[in-house]
Amino acid sequence: MVTTSSTRLALTRRPRRLRRTEAIRSLVRETRLSPDCFILPLFVVEGNSVRREISSMPGVFQLSVDEAVKEAAGARADGVAGVLLFGLPASKDASGSSAADPDAPVQAAVRALKRDIPDLIVVTDVCLCEYTSHGHCGILDGEEIVNDVTVAHLVDVALSHAMAGADFVAPSDMMDGRVAAIRTALDERGFERTGIMAYAAKYCSAFYGPFREAADSAPQFGDRRSHQMDPANVEEALREVAMDLDEGADIVMVKPALTYLDVIAKIKARFNQPTAAYHVSGEYAMLKAAARNGWIDETRAMMETLTAIRRAGADIIITYYAREAARLL
Numbered sequence: 001m002v003t004t005s006s007t008r009l010a011l012t013r014r015p016r017r018l019r020r021t022e023a024i025r026s027l028v029r030e031t032r033l034s035p036d037c038f039i040l041p042l043f044v045v046e047g048n049s050v051r052r053e054i055s056s057m058p059g060v061f062q063l064s065v066d067e068a069v070k071e072a073a074g075a076r077a078d079g080v081a082g083v084l085l086f087g088l089p090a091s092k093d094a095s096g097s098s099a100a101d102p103d104a105p106v107q108a109a110v111r112a113l114k115r116d117i118p119d120l121i122v123v124t125d126v127c128l129c130e131y132t133s134h135g136h137c138g139i140l141d142g143e144e145i146v147n148d149v150t151v152a153h154l155v156d157v158a159l160s161h162a163m164a165g166a167d168f169v170a171p172s173d174m175m176d177g178r179v180a181a182i183r184t185a186l187d188e189r190g191f192e193r194t195g196i197m198a199y200a201a202k203y204c205s206a207f208y209g210p211f212r213e214a215a216d217s218a219p220q221f222g223d224r225r226s227h228q229m230d231p232a233n234v235e236e237a238l239r240e241v242a243m244d245l246d247e248g249a250d251i252v253m254v255k256p257a258l259t260y261l262d263v264i265a266k267i268k269a270r271f272n273q274p275t276a277a278y279h280v281s282g283e284y285a286m287l288k289a290a291a292r293n294g295w296i297d298e299t300r301a302m303m304e305t306l307t308a309i310r311r312a313g314a315d316i317i318i319t320y321y322a323r324e325a326a327r328l329l
């Protein structure tokens, strides 16, 4: 018969001692989430009192400016640091000209948010794909996105957001040289205090699917492989980040998050600069769908996911779960 005394091991290290109670586990916890590292994406549309749920993203809505202010005020009350704004214009054209319209939904929302919730950080997405009739991120010549012409348009968009009062503009287009062009234009116009959160390593990912419904930005032909990064590459991500920092980015971003945790970790280790990760629509939708089927515990899966993104090295997490997670912390 085996007795406890005869089977006692002579161990100097017993790691389980530090896992014995929640108080001890908390004492030695290495990664902590805090609502002030969360940014909530919002989709802003024309109109008033519009609150339209996105079918593939339960709990996420297209919001008119008045409703976006209510949502952002609620998020701020939950402790969420800021919002990232996307716009759905009333009309689209080949050059996405409404993206720089001072009265378009994003610009109007920035003004309203900065007026009503001054301590909320307001970040604006800068791209053309929500505004072009063809759904591509830039100006086309045939089926080719012309880089430098597109950058000139992006500069106008970024300036219109800065004029509205955005704290950060966030170019997500992955055109070459856009951070430098935007930084120069902002400085020339007296917006040296407006920051740039660059989507530095944005991958051509299958996990953006639900977003394209939310932002009505699916390309009418082809895909985004000519500008977004190949999922297989990490050295290229480090080069992109180095360039964006040289060009004046204040914060660099990796998108998506979960399938690129190694990229986040390498970027943080190499550059040690403020680093954001975008937990994207498809990542959110997967958790929601599994939870709705009773296949996972959503709360635990959400917190484990966000903790993993932070553990990888992200200082800032852009997530549709911002409010739900903030309320638990």
Ligand SMILES: [Zn+2]
Residues within 6 Å of the ligand: 127, 128, 129, 130, 136, 137, 172, 173
């Ligand atoms: Zn785009």
